[in-house]
Amino acid sequence: MRGTTVTLYELTQTGVDELGVPIYEETPVTVEDVLVGEPSTEDIATSTALYQKQIRYMLGIPKGDTHDWMDRKVSWTDSYGITHVCMTFGFPITGIEANIPTRWHMKVRCEDFG
Numbered sequence: 001m002r003g004t005t006v007t008l009y010e011l012t013q014t015g016v017d018e019l020g021v022p023i024y025e026e027t028p029v030t031v032e033d034v035l036v037g038e039p040s041t042e043d044i045a046t047s048t049a050l051y052q053k054q055i056r057y058m059l060g061i062p063k064g065d066t067h068d069w070m071d072r073k074v075s076w077t078d079s080y081g082i083t084h085v086c087m088t089f090g091f092p093i094t095g096i097e098a099n100i101p102t103r104w105h106m107k108v109r110c111e112d113f114g
Contacts, residue, residue, distance in 0.1 A: 035060030
């Protein structure tokens with residue numbers, strides 16, 4: 001099994017507006033070996049109950065990754081050449097790296113963007 005390369009859009013604060021609200025700029029960062037899968041029925045029910053959002057994808061994040069995956073835009077191109085864009089939400093579900101036998105240790109919920 002192998003993951004795909006995704007683009008994670010990190011946020012960098014560039015200033016504040018006249019009301020003191022932070023202004024952010026998106027910076028694209030490439031992250032390799034991310035699993036993109038469909039959520040289970042339980043994942044859908046849980047995300048709807050907790051966050052009132054419709055989960056579309058579940059992302060598997062590789063061990064050792066240090067990016068912030070909360071409330072971030074993510075995009076990737078599938079094997080058919082279709083580019084998908086989604087927005088992550090909720091806290092990532094993280095396991096203890098040493099106790100997980102696969103190369104991925106964290107799951108991130110993603111909803112359709114747009």
